[in-house]
Amino acid sequence: MSSTEQSQPQAVAPIEVPPSGRSRAGEGETHRSVSLPGLTLSVRGRPGRRAGLPAALYVHGLGGSSLNWSPLMRELADEVEGEALDLPGFGHSPPPDDGDYSVSAHARAVIRYLDVHGRGPVHLFGNSLGGAVATRVAAVRPDLVRTLTLVSPALPELRPQRTAIPTALLAVPGATRLFGRMTRHWTAERRTRELLALCYGDPAAVSQEEFEAAVAEYERRLALPYFWDSLSRSARGLVNAYTLGGQHALWRQAERVLAPTLLVYGGRDLLVSFRMARRAAAAFRESRLLALPDAGHVAMMEYPEAVASAFRDLLGETDTGRG
Template identity: 70%
Template sequence: MSSTELPETIAAAVAPKVSPVRVADGERLRSVTLPGLTLTVRSRPASRTGAPPALYVHGLGGSSQNWSAMMPLLADIVDGEAVDLPGFGDSPPPDDGNYSITGHARAVIRLLDAEERGPVHLFGNSLGGAVVTRVAAARPDLVRTLTLISPALPELRVQRTALPTALLAVPGVASLFGRLTRDWTAEQRTRGAMELTYGNPSSVTEEDLGHAVREMERRLQLPYFWDAMTNSARGIVNAYTLGGQHGLWRQAERVLAPTLLVYGGRDLLVSYRMARRASAAFRGSRLLTLPDAGHVAMMEYPRQVAQACRELIDDYDRS
C-alpha cells in the first residue's frame, strides 16, 4: 500500500466488512452527526399528517430494531423514531467513550435538541428506561408522556438471574467470557440471550430468530462490541450506587410527564416486585403487568403494550 494514500483510505482498507443493518418494510434509517457523536435513527413515519413525535430507546445489548414490532401499531397516532444508542445497533462509539446513564441521556437530549422534535412521547426499555427517566427528570420540556418497560432502576436485592449481566461491569470479566465462549456460534449466543430476555423463548418464530442471528453475526464483527456492552453495564451498576438528587429513584419522583410502567412476571433481569416501588415513585403513573412476559414485553406482547400506550397518549391529548 502506498504511503501517499490518505489515512481514511488506509482505515477503510483494514476496517472489518460488516453486513448492513436490517430495515423492515415501512422503516427508514438515517444518520445524525453531532459534535463528537453520530447516531443512527430508525423512523416509522406516521400514517397521518400532524401526528406528534415519539422516540424509542432500547436496552443493554439491544438496538432500534427492538421496537420494530411495536412501532407500526402506533403509527396512526405518533410519528415514531427509534435511536441506536452510542456503540449499539448501527451507531459508532462516542468520541469521549462515555457509556454512563448520564452519557446516554445526554446523547438523547442532544438528538432531540438538534432536531427540535421535542416534546416527544418517550419510550424506554431496560437500560433505555433508566436513560429516559433521567431525560424526563432533567428536561421535562422535551417529554409529553413517558413509557417505561422493565426499566433498569436500582434494586436492593438483585435477582440471581441478573447477576451474570451485572458481572460484565467487573474489569476483566468480559474478556474472560469472550475467551470461554469463543467457539459459540451466533445462533447459540442469540438463543442464550432470548432465554434470558423472553418469558417464553419458544414463541419466537423461525423468521424472527433468523433475523436476530444475522444481527448477532453483524455485531460480533464490530471491534467495539464488547467495550460498549461492558461499559454500559458498568454505567448501570454505577447508577445503582448514586444517592441524593442524582439517584434514579429521586429523579423518578421529579418526573412530571404522565407515565406508563410495564413489568413482566417472567422477567429474569428486572424483578416483577419493583412494579410497586416504581408505581409509588412516578407520580400518577399507571401500571401494566403481563404475567407471562419477560424483559422485552414490547417484542413479546407488542399489541398489549401498544394498546396501553395508546390509552396513555389518548388521555394526554384529551387533557
C-alpha cells in the first residue's frame, strides 16, 4: 500500500473530481449555453491556435465540471479546437428535464450535442464517469469519434479499492442526506482538502491560488439546490451501468470501440485501480497505455503536459489528426 493510501482520510467527501483546475483555468476560453430538447448544456471552448484544426470534446467525471479539462485544453490548443461540456446537473448546466442521470442519458446528451452542432467526428476525451460515457458514445456511434482518450475511466471492477467505497455509497438512497448531516460543520476549505487528498497523487502540488479557486467554486456548487441530487443520481446511474449485461455491458462496449484509444492510468489513483490498466489495454482493440506512477485520479490536471504528449504520439501513430 502506498503512503498516499495510508494517509487517506476515512470520511472523505464523496465526489470524484475537484471542481476547479489549475490557476489560469478559464483564461482564453469561451463559455456558452446550448439549448437542446430536454436539456441545456454549458460548453467551455478553447479555440485552436490556428485555423482548420480538428474538433475535440472533453467529458468530465462524477462531481466534476468542464474546468477539469482547462489545463489539457490549453496544452492541446496547437492540435485541436477544444470544447468541454458540463454534463446535465454539473458545472453550469442545469438538471435534465426528465431527471435521468444514467450513463446512457449522459451519453445521449453528448451524442445529441455532436449531432445538432455537426461537430463529429471528434477527438473524444473522458475522465472517470466521463470515461464510461465516452466509451459508450464511441461504441454506439463510431461515426462521431476520431480518437478516444480515457483518463482513469470508471469501468466495472469486481474488487474496487477500499478508498473508492465512500464514493460508490453515493448510489445508496439517503446516503447524501446522511453525509450532509455528518459533515454539516465542515468548511469549504476542509471539503476541498478532502477532495484533493482523494483525487490527486500529490495534493501538495496544488498552489494556494489553485486551492482558493477550488474553494470558491465548491462554495458556489454547494449552494445549488440540485447539487446533491445530481451527484447521487449520477452515482446510481454509474453503479446501475456496472450491472448491465450483454451488448450494453461497458466492457463489452469497450471491445466494440473502433477508434484508436489512449488509456491513461495513475499509480496513486484511489478511485480507479491501477491494475485495471491491463484489462483496459486488452479490451480496447487499438489502444495505447500511458502509465503515470505518481498521478492520482485526474492525471489531465496533475500532468497535462504528459497526457498532451501521449495524445500527440497517438495522432502521429494513427494519422488521425488531420481536419
